[in-house]
Amino acid sequence: MGGAGSMWDMEAARAALPVVLSGFGITLLATVLGFAVAAVAGLAIALLQRSGGRRLALAVGAPAAFVRSTPVMVQLFAAWVLVPGLDPLVLGVLVLGLHYATYLSEVYRAGIDAVPKGQWEACTALSLPRRRVWRAVVLPQAVRKVLPALGNYAVSLFKETPFLSVITVNEMVHEASAFGSTHFAYLESFTLAAAVFLLASWPTSLLVRRLEARLAQ
Amino acid sequence: MTDSGTAVFLSELGRALPAIGEGLLVTLEATALGAALALLVAFALGLASRSRLLVVRGAARAVVEFLRGTSLYVQLFWLFFALPMLGFRLDPMACGVLAFGLNYGAYGAEVVRGAIAAVPAAQTEAAIALGMGPVLRLRRVVLPQAYALMVPPFKNLLIQLLKATPLLSLVTVADLTFRIDQLRSATGGTAAAYLLLLLLYFALAALLGAGMNALERRAKARLGVVSGPGGRGGPRAVRAVPRAGRAGGGA
Amino acid sequence: MPSDHVPGAEKVRFDRVTKRFGDQTVLDGLDLTVAPGERVTLIGPSGSGKTTILRLLMTLERVTDGVVHVDGEPFSHMPSGPGGALVPADERHLAPRRRRIGMVFQQFNLFPHMSVLANVVEAPRHVLGLDGDEAAARARDLLGLVGLADKEDAHPTRLSGGQQQRVAIARALAMRPELLLLDEVTSALDPELVAEVLDVLRDVADSTDITMLCVTHEMGFARDISDRILMFDGGRVLESGPPERLLDAPEHERTQAFVRSIT
Numbered sequence: 001m002g003g004a005g006s007m008w009d010m011e012a013a014r015a016a017l018p019v020v021l022s023g024f025g026i027t028l029l030a031t032v033l034g035f036a037v038a039a040v041a042g043l044a045i046a047l048l049q050r051s052g053g054r055r056l057a058l059a060v061g062a063p064a065a066f067v068r069s070t071p072v073m074v075q076l077f078a079a080w081v082l083v084p085g086l087d088p089l090v091l092g093v094l095v096l097g098l099h100y101a102t103y104l105s106e107v108y109r110a111g112i113d114a115v116p117k118g119q120w121e122a123c124t125a126l127s128l129p130r131r132r133v134w135r136a137v138v139l140p141q142a143v144r145k146v147l148p149a150l151g152n153y154a155v156s157l158f159k160e161t162p163f164l165s166v167i168t169v170n171e172m173v174h175e176a177s178a179f180g181s182t183h184f185a186y187l188e189s190f191t192l193a194a195a196v197f198l199l200a201s202w203p204t205s206l207l208v209r210r211l212e213a214r215l216a217q
Numbered sequence: 218m219t220d221s222g223t224a225v226f227l228s229e230l231g232r233a234l235p236a237i238g239e240g241l242l243v244t245l246e247a248t249a250l251g252a253a254l255a256l257l258v259a260f261a262l263g264l265a266s267r268s269r270l271l272v273v274r275g276a277a278r279a280v281v282e283f284l285r286g287t288s289l290y291v292q293l294f295w296l297f298f299a300l301p302m303l304g305f306r307l308d309p310m311a312c313g314v315l316a317f318g319l320n321y322g323a324y325g326a327e328v329v330r331g332a333i334a335a336v337p338a339a340q341t342e343a344a345i346a347l348g349m350g351p352v353l354r355l356r357r358v359v360l361p362q363a364y365a366l367m368v369p370p371f372k373n374l375l376i377q378l379l380k381a382t383p384l385l386s387l388v389t390v391a392d393l394t395f396r397i398d399q400l401r402s403a404t405g406g407t408a409a410a411y412l413l414l415l416l417l418y419f420a421l422a423a424l425l426g427a428g429m430n431a432l433e434r435r436a437k438a439r440l441g442v443v444s445g446p447g448g449r450g451g452p453r454a455v456r457a458v459p460r461a462g463r464a465g466g467g468a
Numbered sequence: 469m470p471s472d473h474v475p476g477a478e479k480v481r482f483d484r485v486t487k488r489f490g491d492q493t494v495l496d497g498l499d500l501t502v503a504p505g506e507r508v509t510l511i512g513p514s515g516s517g518k519t520t521i522l523r524l525l526m527t528l529e530r531v532t533d534g535v536v537h538v539d540g541e542p543f544s545h546m547p548s549g550p551g552g553a554l555v556p557a558d559e560r561h562l563a564p565r566r567r568r569i570g571m572v573f574q575q576f577n578l579f580p581h582m583s584v585l586a587n588v589v590e591a592p593r594h595v596l597g598l599d600g601d602e603a604a605a606r607a608r609d610l611l612g613l614v615g616l617a618d619k620e621d622a623h624p625t626r627l628s629g630g631q632q633q634r635v636a637i638a639r640a641l642a643m644r645p646e647l648l649l650l651d652e653v654t655s656a657l658d659p660e661l662v663a664e665v666l667d668v669l670r671d672v673a674d675s676t677d678i679t680m681l682c683v684t685h686e687m688g689f690a691r692d693i694s695d696r697i698l699m700f701d702g703g704r705v706l707e708s709g710p711p712e713r714l715l716d717a718p719e720h721e722r723t724q725a726f727v728r729s730i731t
Contacts, residue, residue: 007303069422070415071380074394078411081401162290166387173291177298186298194295198286205286342528343577347591347643348567350559357594361581440580441625 012185013192016176020192023175030093030171031158037097038157039150042104049105050112051134068102073163075099080167092164100157107149111142148215151208155201172196226404230413233400240396241417247310247392248379248425251317255378256371258322263329277326284323289381292316297388313385321378325371332366333359365436372429376422393417478540479504479647479679480525485534485544487520487703494520496703497534504646507673507680509690509711512700513726518683522649525681526571527562538565538647567595570645574652576632578624578639584611585620588639596643603642610638614668630661634668641672648672650682654689662686669693687731691715699723 048060067075072095079095080088115138123133143150165174176193180186265277284292293316296307307315336359344354386395394414401410482500486493494517502508510518523529524536524544535554536544545554546561579587588607592598598606611617614634624632633653640648650669654662666689673680673693684690690697691711698708699720707720715731718724 066415066419069376069380069426070418071383071394073383074411074414074418077398078408078415081408081411159286159288160290162288173288173294177294180298186294187302190291190295190299194287194291197288197291198283201286201288202282205282339573339575339577340579342526343573343579345528345566346526346569346571346573346649347639348563348595349591350563353594357590358579362579365581441623 008191009185009188012183013188015183016179016185016189016192019179020172020176020189020196023170023172024196026089026170027158027161027172030089030096030161030164030169031154033093034097034100034161035154035157037093038100038104038153041098041101043108045101045105046108046112047134050109051130064102064105067099068106072096072099072160073166076163076167088164088167088169092167092169096157096160096164100153103153104150107146107153108142110149111146112138114145115141144215148208148212151204151211155204155208158201158204159197222405222407223409226407226409229400229404233396233403236396236399237393240391240393243310243385243391244379244382244393244421247313247317247382247385247390248375250314251321251378251382252375254314254318255321255325255374258318259325259329262323262326263333266326266330267333281323281326284319289316289320290384292320293384293388309385309388309390312388313382313390316384317378317381321374324374328367328370328374329363332363335366336362362440365433365440368429368433368436372426372433375425375429379422379425380418477503479506479538480681481537481540482521482524483535483537485524485536486532487517487524487529488532494703495524498704500698500705502679502681505677505679507682507693507695509682509684509694509697510700511684511687511690511697511726512706516700517703518700519651522571522651522681522683525569525647526649527566530556538569567643568646569649570640570643570647571649571651572633572636572640572653574655576624576629576636576656578632578635580623580625582624583620584616584622584624584627584635587624587635588642591639592642606642607638610641611635613641613671614638615664628661629657630664633657633665637665637668637672645678647679647681650680650684652683652685654684654686685730687715687727699726 045060045064049057049064052060076092076095079091083091119137119141120133123137128137161171162173164171165177168174173190173193176189177186180189183189262277262281265273266281268274268277293312296312296316297309300307300312340358340362341354344358349357382392383394385392386398397410397414397417401407404410478501480500480502482498485495485498485500487495494515498517498521500521510521512518520529524531525538527544531544535542542554542557543562543565544557546557547553548555579590582590585604585607588610589600589603592606593600593603596603608617608620611620614637616631616634616638619627619631619635624635627635637653653669654665657665666686669689670692672678680693682690682693694711696708697711697714699706699714699718699722701722707714707718707723714723715727718727
């Protein structure tokens with residue numbers, strides 16, 4: 001280590017911890033709300049693409065593909081300029097949520113496609129109404145199959161919440177950054193932020209993997 | 218946008234074109250270097266996590282979990298802001314390439330591991346029956362088949378990596394986002410600049426996707442699997458080979 | 469060809485070999501000797517351990533207990549230390565010995581990323597170290613032998629099952645094995661494709677002196693090529709003898725029942 005570098009400063013770390021943790025609340029909130037938006041909007045996109053006509057499928061699918069293959073950070077910038085006056089957290093949750101909705105719509109679609117054809121045929125044979133077929137037969141099986149994938153995306157969204165700091169949301173990394181610059185303690189504040197991410201996402205990933213193994217049986 | 222606003226935007230855009238071109242090159246460079254490093258990391262960690270030695274396997278797993286669990290955003294900021302405090306200062310571009318390579322390499326390691334595991338055990342058995350040693354089996358039999366399974370997920374990771382490159386603009390690298398943000402300031406903060414930026418990224422992603430689709434088609438053709446262009450190739454696609462593997466019982 | 473084994477002139481010897489998978493015993497203290505050049509067919513109900521014998525010889529499984537000898541020396545084990553006590557063989561011990569053994573699988577297991585010719589060239593070139601021309605010449609000879617000279621550029625998955633299995637036979641023979649293991653090589657084939665594969669194997673049996681160990685349900689084929697047939701049941705040899713005796717006048721009731729059930 002060069003002479004220019006200071007080493008880990010325990011005092012600074014102790015001071016940074018409450019600041020970082022205070023931002024963690026916003027991070028969690030953004031994760032939960034963002035994923036709720038993603039889960040609902042993603043399902044809507046998948047259903048519109050799957051159950052509507054060809055034209056509707058394209059009208060929904062093309063914008064979804066555009067959102068999916070462009071950077072969420074630039075989307076945040078664009079939304080920030082296009083929709084002024086909205087609370088940054090609300091705006092951030094909507095943009096991040098819609099971005100992930102375009103991922104989740106693909107996940108739902110794969111799950112719907114994985115429901116055996118015989119299930120549809122059985123519903124036809126029973127003359128079940130269309131709504132009932134989706135709600136009672138297809139979606140429960142489809143969603144169950146894709147639960148682990150949804151979990152993985154939730155963890156992934158959690159790790160992308162720092163992007164919200166570019167539109168001034170006071171989430172954890174924003175707080176860490178601010179503390180780092182005022183106290184010249186980036187090492188301590190960012191290391192703590194990284195540790196919090198690891199401590200929160202790793203057990204969640206393990207849970208998702210357990211779920212995956214159980215559903216695979 | 219008003220008509221005069223449009224005119225201002227277009228004339229400023231014309232003036233900024235060379236700078237935007239440079240930014241585009243920087244973005245492409247970061248994507249290419251990051252992807253190259255990620256590929257290296259993916260194979261190193263992916264092969265190590267299949268090692269027979271528990272220590273090697275465990276270490277590889279731990280590194281993968283660490284790199285995946287700590288958020289790319291934080292990793293980049295840590296390299297850029299925190300590492301200098303330990304006395305190491307990296308060029309901002311190097312910070313980006315390192316963060317992209319390590320983070321996406323960790324995700325890629327799971328792809329490599331999974332693809333190798335998905336090659337039927339009977340293929341390895343046939344190679345053993347022909348007297349091939351472990352290295353030869355991996356190189357000549359397992360990896361060429363696993364490769365076809367890796368291409369589609371690698372395509373997703375590559376596009377994810379491209380979409381992460383605007384982070385560079387936050388650490389002073391003059392990438393595409395950085396240049397267009399300058400254009401936006403010069404044109405009085407209109408959203409048109411960002412819409413243009415989104416279109417540019419969309420085009421880049423489409424190009425990369427098309428390239429990877431071509432690779433996928435070639436890989437599948439070599440395995441004798443027929444599929445539509447860019448078809449969804451899961452592990453199932455390789456099962457054109459007769460189903461393999463006999464569980465313990467024997468005849 | 470000898471059907472009684474002479475000590476010292478043995479290609480394969482199983483010495484009290486036991487193989488367990490979990491708590492299931494597949495082979496139970498098996499003794500078995502095969503003479504050089506001998507053709508031995510293993511029959512018996514499924515789960516009786518026949519395929520396991522082939523897989524142990526091909527080192528795809530490890531013995532639980534006992535020792536497998538090949539060419540009069542330990543194969544599954546190797547002498548170690550000054551006392552020469554037998555310990556489980558390592559890769560260095562197995563590699564050179566394994567090259568003398570070839571195997572044809574029930575599911576062919578051709579390499580799907582290689583052409584027919586490349587499948588047959590692969591091992592001679594990269595395991596035996598032959599140069600490209602020599603390996604290709606050898607492969608073409610063998611593809612001619614199995615009647616597929618015109619398919620060398622074809623992709624394996626484009627071939628019928630019978631054709632794939634003939635490629636697999638050529639691939640195994642390209643290593644010039646001294647011992648060839650045939651594991652239910654026609655079981656995965658449609659009935660009309662069985663004959664073409666068995667005809668090729670009859671040819672191989674007639675024109676070479678390769679020692680063959682064969683697991684099959686094709687009794688006509690077994691009768692044609694075998695010097696000796698072993699009836700397996702419950703991980704042990706129930707009875708053995710030349711095909712005429714074992715198939716036409718079996719001593720054991722279980723053998724009678726089994727032979728009746730598949731012919």
